[in-house]
Amino acid sequence: MDSIPILTLKRLPRYLEELYRFKKAGLKMVSATKIAIFTDVHMTQVRKDLSYTGVVGIPKVGHKIDELIQAIEQCLNWNDISSCFLVGVGHLGRALMGYQELSKKGLRIIAAFDNKAELSGMYFQGIPVYSMDKLANLLSRLHVHIGILTVPAEAAQSVADIMVAKGVIAIWNFTPVKLTLPEEIIIENIDMSSSLAVLSRRVAERLHVNKGK
Amino acid sequence: MDSIPILTLKRLPRYLEELYRFKKAGLKMVSATKIAIFTDVHMTQVRKDLSYTGVVGIPKVGHKIDELIQAIEQCLNWNDISSCFLVGVGHLGRALMGYQELSKKGLRIIAAFDNKAELSGMYFQGIPVYSMDKLANLLSRLHVHIGILTVPAEAAQSVADIMVAKGVIAIWNFTPVKLTLPEEIIIENIDMSSSLAVLSRRVAERLHVNKGK
Numbered sequence: 001m002d003s004i005p006i007l008t009l010k011r012l013p014r015y016l017e018e019l020y021r022f023k024k025a026g027l028k029m030v031s032a033t034k035i036a037i038f039t040d041v042h043m044t045q046v047r048k049d050l051s052y053t054g055v056v057g058i059p060k061v062g063h064k065i066d067e068l069i070q071a072i073e074q075c076l077n078w079n080d081i082s083s084c085f086l087v088g089v090g091h092l093g094r095a096l097m098g099y100q101e102l103s104k105k106g107l108r109i110i111a112a113f114d115n116k117a118e119l120s121g122m123y124f125q126g127i128p129v130y131s132m133d134k135l136a137n138l139l140s141r142l143h144v145h146i147g148i149l150t151v152p153a154e155a156a157q158s159v160a161d162i163m164v165a166k167g168v169i170a171i172w173n174f175t176p177v178k179l180t181l182p183e184e185i186i187i188e189n190i191d192m193s194s195s196l197a198v199l200s201r202r203v204a205e206r207l208h209v210n211k212g213k
Numbered sequence: 214m215d216s217i218p219i220l221t222l223k224r225l226p227r228y229l230e231e232l233y234r235f236k237k238a239g240l241k242m243v244s245a246t247k248i249a250i251f252t253d254v255h256m257t258q259v260r261k262d263l264s265y266t267g268v269v270g271i272p273k274v275g276h277k278i279d280e281l282i283q284a285i286e287q288c289l290n291w292n293d294i295s296s297c298f299l300v301g302v303g304h305l306g307r308a309l310m311g312y313q314e315l316s317k318k319g320l321r322i323i324a325a326f327d328n329k330a331e332l333s334g335m336y337f338q339g340i341p342v343y344s345m346d347k348l349a350n351l352l353s354r355l356h357v358h359i360g361i362l363t364v365p366a367e368a369a370q371s372v373a374d375i376m377v378a379k380g381v382i383a384i385w386n387f388t389p390v391k392l393t394l395p396e397e398i399i400i401e402n403i404d405m406s407s408s409l410a411v412l413s414r415r416v417a418e419r420l421h422v423n424k425g426k
Contacts, residue, residue, distance in 0.1 A: 077417035095308025193226040204290035
């Protein structure tokens, strides 16, 4: 499987969203130009990105929408649901356990872990919660490759270390911590704190300036 | 209020997390060097970032932890809870409505909106849900400045347009859509789809390579 550039991977879901809309609207064919206009990405870039999917368009006509959707979903590995574990059943963890978009996009949380004794044995959205001391053993036994990290900052590194030691190759990190892990481990960070920090500060700056006027 | 560089704003919450931990551990003072080690940011950068908070450290001793926490929280506008509206009460929207970290970090969702008739009049986590046709009117009346966007992609731009027309100056955008809005509008994007796309693909590439061996 060829490696696809990271920026292409980040744009493919945007194309998909538009393709789903075109399909819903009853269209059968689409040109790269049209995708470019609707996603606000340059046409040359769209063409280049689409070339990674292996789908060949018809000159002056474009691509079959169904074929393109299937090819992009395949590229993103969305057809092949990967099982994963989630560690940290707080507010954010529970939110993700209930977020059904994940399974549509190839990720299925099959178990969750938390060190709060009162949570173990419970189910959220049909997903069982186990105590933390079961994590290492279950990771080894079930050959789970992906871990979602929604623990408090102070636990992030140590939990990530356990995951990696037991065969996890990719971590979706929702903590603000910059994890230190072997180079080959795939880490994707979603840092809501940083994003909110930027937003709050910019709003404060703007409102303050206006008051000063 | 002086403008703080965006990368500094993104690092400040990480420093805060560590400062909360130091405080919890009973420490009173902390040096920039120590913050640098724990956050994996270069010491020169930490010093520069902290200078924006206006707190002056004592040479060879460092900063009072309490003072630094307060100064950073102030910088991030976390003391001053800003009211905001959320539009799109699907899985992600509900998750955010239940995510209590937000109010700790200066953002309080006071109302939510959705075009599904069966949702209006309901409450999630104590937050009322109104029908979409009330959005414009309530935005004007309550002078809300921040909007959280958790609608499906196809509705993102039109809802954002309504928000901006009615006085919203900042949008926290959880849709994969690149919004086209007046330049002065503050937009922060959290694109979980892109992040998951990168993760899934990288995992597929890795597992495929290993199978090939």
